[in-house]
Amino acid sequence: MLAIEPVTDESGCQAIKQRILDFDQVDHAIFVSGNAVRFGLEWLDSYWPQLPIGPRFYAIGSATARALITAGIPCHSGGDTMDSEALLALPALQRPGNDKVLIFRGRGGRPLIGETLRQRGADVRYCELYHRALPENAAAQLGAYLHKPDAITVHSGETLHNLARCVDAAEKHSLRETPLICPSARVAALAGDLGFTRPAAATNAGDQAMLKALEDTLSGP
Numbered sequence: 001m002l003a004i005e006p007v008t009d010e011s012g013c014q015a016i017k018q019r020i021l022d023f024d025q026v027d028h029a030i031f032v033s034g035n036a037v038r039f040g041l042e043w044l045d046s047y048w049p050q051l052p053i054g055p056r057f058y059a060i061g062s063a064t065a066r067a068l069i070t071a072g073i074p075c076h077s078g079g080d081t082m083d084s085e086a087l088l089a090l091p092a093l094q095r096p097g098n099d100k101v102l103i104f105r106g107r108g109g110r111p112l113i114g115e116t117l118r119q120r121g122a123d124v125r126y127c128e129l130y131h132r133a134l135p136e137n138a139a140a141q142l143g144a145y146l147h148k149p150d151a152i153t154v155h156s157g158e159t160l161h162n163l164a165r166c167v168d169a170a171e172k173h174s175l176r177e178t179p180l181i182c183p184s185a186r187v188a189a190l191a192g193d194l195g196f197t198r199p200a201a202a203t204n205a206g207d208q209a210m211l212k213a214l215e216d217t218l219s220g221p
Contacts, residue, residue, distance in 0.1 A: 001154070001162040003133045004035050007107070012128070016043055019102060019127040024052035027099035028122075030087070031075075032060045032109060037067040039129035040104040055102075060087050062206060083184060083204065084112045096122035107131040134162045143170035151214055153181040155205050157190055164194045179217045181210060 007013060020043045023029070031037050037059075044051065057075035059065035065077040076090055087093070101117050101124045103109075108131070114124045152175065154160045160182070167175050179198045182188040183205035191199035202213035 001134070001138055001166065002156070002159045003135045004106070004130050005133055006039055006130050007128065016127055016129060017047075019125060020044060020047050023048060023102070024054055025100055026055040026102045028058060028093065028096065028101045029055040030058045030060070030101065030103045030113060031064055031068060032084075032103065032105040032113070034064055034067045035106065035130055036104040037064060037071070040127065041071055041073075043127075043129070056092065058087060058090070058093075060084060061204065084110060084116075088113060088116050093117065094120070096120055098123060101125070102127055104129060132158045134165065138162065139166040139169040142166045142172055145172070149175070149178055151179040151181060151217060153210060153214065154187070154191075155183050155210070157187050160187055160191055160194065164196075181213050181217060183210065 007016060023044065031040060051073070057068055057073050059068050059075045059077040060083065062077065065075055068075045076092060077087070096117055099122050101114075101122045103114055103124065104127045107128045109126075109128075114126065118124050152163070154163060167173060176196050177198065178196075179200060180188075180191050180196045182191055182199050182201050185201040188199040188201035200213055200217045202209040
């Protein structure tokens with residue numbers, strides 16, 4: 001239900017390049033996902049064989065933090081809670097003053113971090129490295145699915161929106177009555193708005209949290 005594609009258009013690549021060239025001026029570098037780490041480090045490696053010592057690195061969620069640490073980059077994170085709110089609660093980001101913040105993300109990402117840090121006085125910029133797309137054959141694949149699932153899992157709001165589109169396109173309306181495991185209460189509420197009747201919220205999008213929510217849902221009354 002979701003494809004991740006790097007930015008390749010000329011204006012988008014030029015914008016990324018400018019952010020990367022100015023990276024030594026950044027105080028806080030925030031990575032919102034594993035994809036942001038993957039694409040961001042590819043760009044940084046192209047222009048900064050040795051990373052500047054100024055920026056402090058941050059990750060949303062444990063998986064993103066592991067991706068940075070695996071690349072040899074120590075970082076701050078919100079721990080196992082994989083959301084923007086946990087990151088914003090970190091002491092280092094409470095009073096950023098006039099610090100420069102660069103957020104590595106996909107196009108059209110959730111604006112909460114940037115808006116909150118701007119309200120706290122920071123100079124916030126975005127480095128938008130990839131975009132999310134609905135795979136061309138997703139609706140056809142769903143239409144060809146002949147089973148009645150015991151549960152469905154989605155790991156993001158974007159995936160949920162794409163699922164809803166494909167359910168309509170494939171006329172698989174009964175899937176809206178299937179238990180739907182979501183990565184947060186926010187996405188579960190969105191699922192209800194989209195007509196799914198049995199959404200359940202995990203504590204975060206990590207594998208263990210999603211598995212626990214799935215087990216709890218399937219073992220419930």
